[in-house]
Amino acid sequence: MSKVKYYYDSETLSYKKIERRKGRKLGIILLSILSSFLAGFILLVIYLNIPQIETPQEKALKRELQNMKLQYGLLNKKMDQIQEVLANVEDRDNNIYRLYFEANPIPEEQRKAGFGGINRYKDLEGFDNSRLIIQTSKRMDILTKQLVVQSKSLDEIAELAKEKESLLAAIPAIQPVKNEDLKRIASGYGWRTDPFTKVKKFHYGMDFSAPRGTPVYATGDGRVARADNRSTGYGNHIRIDHGYGYTSLYGHLYKYNVRRGQKVKRGDVIGFVGSTGRSEGPHLHYEIFKDDERINPINFYYGNLSPEEFDQILEKAQQENQSLD
Template sequence: MSKVKYYYDSETLSYRKIERKKGRKLKIFILSFLGMALSGFLWFLVYINLPQVQTPKELALQRELNNMELQFELLNKKIDQAQAVLAEVEERDNNLYRVYFESNPIPEEQRRAGFGGINRYKDLEGFNNSKLIINTTRNLDVLTKQIVIQSKSLDEIAKLAEEKEKLLAAIPAIQPVKNEDLTRMASGYGYRTDPFTKARKFHYGMDFTAPRGTPVYATGDGKVTRADNTATGYGNHVVINHGYGYESLYAHLYKYNVRVGQKVQRGDIIGFVGSTGRSEAPHCHYEVFKDNERINPINFYYGSLTAEEFADILRKSQEENQSLD
């Protein structure tokens, strides 16, 4: 039962009963409802804008995240620059180095292989910056693989260069007797008149006339396989195996300056001009072999003659005269 309330009326000097006005409860209810609705709306606004209100720690983390994004972008640019430089190295590798050393170029498929098929970066998915991180990681992996392949290729090129250097040093490339020591270039490779039988006979080497005791030089790097006088007609002679199928022979020597098994280098003195064996006068009979076949020594003097000197000795070597052995 609700309490009856009174108020004091000063005009009548008596207490009067308070009469409740009709509709008052409805107004109070409506006002209360509106108040709660407004309060709820205000709290909703605060809630949806709460992420934009960051604490100092969150601000610091956001700055760090922005910095990391910037670093990733810079790293991608550096990777692009490195790939551009590497592409130039690959171009020179395929079209210069490997062409020079007669080696097959590395196919583009081999340089780029190994990055298809399975998803290698699944663990990096699902983050805000996954695309940036995956792209950077993939580029770095591709660059690393390219560098590994190019590194192995350069190791191969270095080995080929070393072999090429050995080959160039081994090939007979100078005259066995220096020009200043020559009396003359008596006879070349080809048909010549035999000094003893006077018959036309094929001469398989070149004869360099010089005084007895004139130094005879190794024409390329190699190993002495003979230094004796047991071969018919050659007298005291030296044979050098240069490797790669090349050999050189130096005959009619006065004496040796090397022994069998000794390693020599181009320009080493291996003996001295003489006239031993089947010889008419002091000279060095010189022969060059390739794969056990005699070849014209005139093609192997590029290391010691000028163009004019080579033209002169070529002309003399082609004269069909009498040989000295």
């Protein structure tokens, strides 16, 4: 195909050859380059000012990011609820449970102490949502620590409760002889007339007058420390070690129903009323020791007496009469 081009001249009514000019050809080239740059610039401006076209993968990542923000928001709301419940438990722990068991409250600064030292959240910095993630992580760590502190506190309370339950079961709390088996409360704790010397002498226990062979009951849980007649004046007698510094003594027995080292429960029959040893007649001599010191047994009958019955016993025990031993 010929590269020579012609044009029609209407004046001469003939075709004439088109002559190419070198300068014009260069201009056309430059104009083309300029047009290309201009078109590219316009396209760039348009691209930067229209919404970015997202690929399916980018759309999926964007949805995942939005869902993550939503989940973090829900997590923070749940932590608010947990914090409220935990605060209530902490309040009851300090002001009810620990108070009841005579344990010191846990200081607020110990419960809600933060985390000092190194920046444990450094790896979470530098991202678009770093602030949200770091704040949530901090709350989660503090909440976890509070739960650990509270859990240990409740473990301690549980142990105190067990100990308290054992203590309440161990403390002597009933009469060693049933009311219906008593003839009378012969003598109480304090200065009384000695039945043999007829002089004032301090009586360290209570005397329960009852027929020979009347059952004698352990007044609290414990272990039989002694069951013999090798103690001056008591005759056949039993001593029960209740723990927590408490010991009970049952004197002048007719015979034993337990042996040394045996564990007993409150209400178990341990022996029978007699008149052995330094005794004027069948009765039970009953003493209570606290940390090796004798104390008044009258304060340890709350387990099986009504207020009216206790008042009657108290009145009789305070009479300065003659003891039976």
